[in-house]
Amino acid sequence: LIDKPFLKVTDMLKVAPDLVRLQSYRSVYGYVSKFIKDDFLRRCFSFHPLLIGGNPLDAASLYVLIHYLERAWGIHYALGGTGAIVQAFDRLLAELGVTVHLNAEVAEILVEDGRATGIRLADGAVHRADNVVANADVAWTYLNLLPARHRHTNTDRRIQNLKYSMSLFVIYFGTKKRYIQAGGGYPQLAHHNIILSKRYKGLLREIFGQGGLPTDFSLYLHMPTLTDPSMAPAGHEAFYVLSPVPHLGADIDWAQAAGPYRDAIMNFLEENYLPDLQANLVAEHYIDPRHFQHTLNSYLGSAFSVQPTLLQSAWFRPHNRSEDIP
Template sequence: MNVISSPPRPQAVVIGAGFGGLAAAVRLLARGFRVTLVEKLDAPGGRAYTFRQDGHVFDAGPTIITAPYLLEELWALHGENMSDVVDLRAIDPFYVIRFDDGTEFHASADVEKMRAEVARLAPEDVDGFDRHIAASKAIYDVAFAELADKPFHRFTTMLKAIPDMVRLQGYRSVFGRVSANFKNHKMRVAFSFHPLLIGGNPLSTTAYYCLIAHLEKLHGVHYAMGGTGAIVQALADLITRHGGSLRMNSEVAEITTENGAVSGVRLASGEMLAADVVVSNADPAWTYGKLMGATKRRRWTDAKLSRAAYSMGLFVWYFGTDRRFDDVYHHTMVLGPRYEGLLRDIFSRKKLTEDFSLYLHRPTANDPSLAPEGCDSFYVLSPVPNLGSGTDWAREAQAYRDRVLKRLEETVMPGLGRHITTERIMTPLDFQHRLNARDGAAFAMEPQLFQSAWFRPHNVSEEARNLFLVGAGTHPGAGVPGVVASARVLDQVVPDAASFQRARV
């Protein structure tokens, strides 16, 4: 009796184990693909990598989770519950904004509390706050709820979105849109800084990103016990539990093609991995400029990649202390004396300045497991120009760290220097060499109007059939919700496994 065996399930290779690559692998497995995820580093996470040092645990990048339903959906695809493996807790207030004069603004999900905060600091802006919240919801309903997981590889999709963009004033900047509602400069800062969290300049990022106020209000701001790395590990476990393969210390050197379609990847070791589908979670500039450097490209040529505007860089100082700083909140913005001028120095003039604004993260405020008993773990982040500035970080890093220490001691952490027991630093150089980020940009291409939606590198590659992009550099953009939503797009643009099998028979 002859037994006719069915052809093997189609193979997908995912490049990069950041949130986008992990989410893509989960989705492809649920749709019947065999999945191999390859990662340059020794552990998954990408920008969400976890450092462990001297008993302290440091999340390298993302520290807050908004729109947790996007993550919960990944487990639901496999009939599981994220809550069984991830302890996600809402934080309120979301963060404390400390202005240069010492006054503080507490951002909350409670609209009445927020209105009271505005009334306390800027009573003339209460009506403006109400207008801003209403506008934020209107933008969210279109730009996030409707468009975040819609592919924009066809220009007709962009054309259909233009009337809403005009109606919602998406052509304006976030700062311009916020300034139309608020008179007080502190309020303008407090309600416009959010694009910095995804690599954008509030002075030039499309006003669509005003949606973040409603996103935070609707879904809250959450923290994962064990750190963001706990979510990363839970996703990696989900993938392997359902038959996927994760290969660490496996850098991709080339995406190979045959007759205009992807055929697989070549690793830096020389090993070839065949694939019917390749999904790149690498930055698009690296995907096209390096991994497809030998391929003739129609749109994302070296010249076009060179002309693109890339996000700012980040200086991140991780440190542990031998005592707890219980007066420091979980998330604190320590703002400097300038706002618009500092933004222009970072994004336009590409000038490393003496002053700065800081984001201080103290996860041990809610999760003491991330430090030895009686100790704290921190990171402090400062937006800086990307490597297009010519800054020599090998020379500047220590001096910059010392200025950040001085600022923290003068503001929220007196005596800090005497209590630091362990530390490490990341600069744009690390983003360039460790994460393959062009110009050391922390968030790939800057989310300007003409580098968003159709103008951004597409989820469906124009350069080879069956090549797809996820992550911060493609639609809808950076930030955990955007990156996870980019993998959600795959369900609409990647043919299912059965289609590939039929095509091969």
Template sequence: MARDGTEGPRDERPHAVVIGSGFGGLAAAIRLGARGWRVTVLERLDAPGGRAGVFRQDGFTFDAGPTIITAPYLIEELWACAGRRLADDVTIRELDPFYFIRFDDGTTMRCGADADATREEIRRIAPQDLPGFDRFLRDSERIYRVAFEELVDRPFHRFTTLLRAAPDMIRLQGYRTVHAKVGDYFTSPKLRTAFSFHPLLIGGNPLTTTAYYCLIAHLERKHRVHYAMGGMGALIRGMAGLIGHLCGTIRCNADVVRIEVAEGRAIGVVLASGERISADIVVSNADVAWTYSKLLGHHPRRRWTDRRIARARYSMSLFVWYFGTRRRYEDVYHHTMVLGPRYEALLTDIFTRKRLAEDFSLYLHRPTASDPSLAPAGCDAFYALAPVPHLGSGVDWTTQAEPYRAAIQRRLEETVLPGLGEAIVTSRTMTPLDFRDRLLSVNGAAFSLEPQLFQSAWFRPHNRSEEVINLFLVGAGTHPGAGVPGVISSAKILDQLVPDAQAWRVLNPAPGGR
């Protein structure tokens, strides 16, 4: 109906329903809307963002999840799709250095884009590894050019794509692990840690993740590390605005419980309220294991059966403590890694033994170092993130959360935040239970399927569903994987899989989704 109560014109555009409004879902909605589709995004929470949501508490603003932007051109492309400029809506600021690493003995390392400055850091910590660093930079770039520039936005639903990529994988030793590959360049345990921890940022175990992820070192140097002023929430709001600009719709508090299938084709979704929404295509940004086991639990599946989903290997989870202080810690940088006494043994506890260890390594985020607007005047906003086993560990987080948080507080007081206990004015935590219950992530995994060699590329759930025609997948659990560049690239892949609206209507003349 039109605003004056008269019958308005019928929207004849083909209809795409997007389940979930994380970065992958929002990016998919923008790209589909720009190509003429009518798009409806359905979000079960009360605001868009998914894992990239925002918490506001006692005058503080906390990014719930990702905090780092490493390939801003992928975000700029989304604004260009909508005929707009990113800079008109969101300010992206480059950070240099990228982050500081504090080793357990108090040694620190400044990590940034300047290779000469990094060489000076290596000369101070382990001068014998300087030649290895230069070789590492060279090989990281080689891997980046193949694994990122050529493969990250290429669909892998055909086995022949994997076969064509296999020679490069062998040549670049993608069959090895990140940690083993880094060991070829560095003898110092500190430098081996500093140059191999990056897979943890996307849910991977450096001891088992394919050496292709050594590309992250070059990705950081080529495109730099950036921060969205106002936090990731500002970026989410900007992307939501693009969807509105393209005449799309975002519905929050809309909990999808079922993907409707007829004659092997996705034809719409059913909400928890019982409402049915028809669609020409469905794009799921929900956790892939949840999509197949729950949203398609009624539908016979050949590849992603309940048994295979149960046997898959899932990423670690996260314990995140968000807190605000009544004082500012000017000596603490925007991004700081506060490492514990163990590295390989701790990774084994988290990923293999699935044991909650007494020690931990932390990522400390202090966004107010760059953007004081996220806290009241004279205050700081923080979050401290610790990788922990997923819920397959059996840890009872209803009883363990507070002791674990208190241990993190003690560690921070002893290292980089003296007097923290007296300075805290607001606090909240996120545990693996939140990933399971709030974000519907199977096993409470923070990054969906673990990015191992045989859970990557063709072996990962495909962007075009193998089970149902006209169902597409975006987000951390599908190709190319987790991380902001990965999930946004998964949406970019849809441009190669889904025709634009006009071509779709020619190929599918029967009315649908209206």
């Protein structure tokens, strides 16, 4: 269920007993609620689908496996941050003799006789290949890179009718003050901090619905300098905070909403977790759903692509190997 591709319907049939045993027809929240009565603990043990773009009220209960994955495999952080991972990949590819073409926008995946045979770049250059691997957003790939005449399964209609994850509002910021030690009644922060709104179900319905921007929020606050001081100059702290928000299918004008939403989050952090935060800011920028759509080519600005509902999981999800170009 967790580390195998589902390319054929028989792959799905093999795990059907596990899906029944895990009562996958239930939502994660519904499944957790069978065992836990306390409202706060229900929130604590059911929010995890948000980490992969799912609504805990809709995501199939099989995603309680996230708890197991974290316990069995651990949660890891690369010293130097994500940039260090990118640099390591660059070194590895160089050692293997791989040439990486940067700033080379792909315009089309070329298909001949039912097989992907290469790519055409925006400047018209063609690169032939034995295999084509697309690591872009799946909806963007099908709707923009693979012409409709080659798609009989992943049609425009199918892709557009899928349920997509929420988006994110993310603020990256640095301070000239360290927040390692709590004080003055403020809680002690960890590397990873989950801050859940007391309004749980209603907030989730607004985030995953087509309404406006909620006035309250749940947050994830990341404080990497607690583990890795190299992420900021001496005496400084690095953070990012993210808030799940509706994707661009919702009626929200982010050109108008982004600034006030940023202010609300930073004021909340200052009042409850990071005293004198805004007086100590030395670096900051934020991204909203427009960034996910226009920079990351994510359909509707969704942060995690296709939602992990039961009928959009495993074999029902767009496959790792395209059904249209096997």
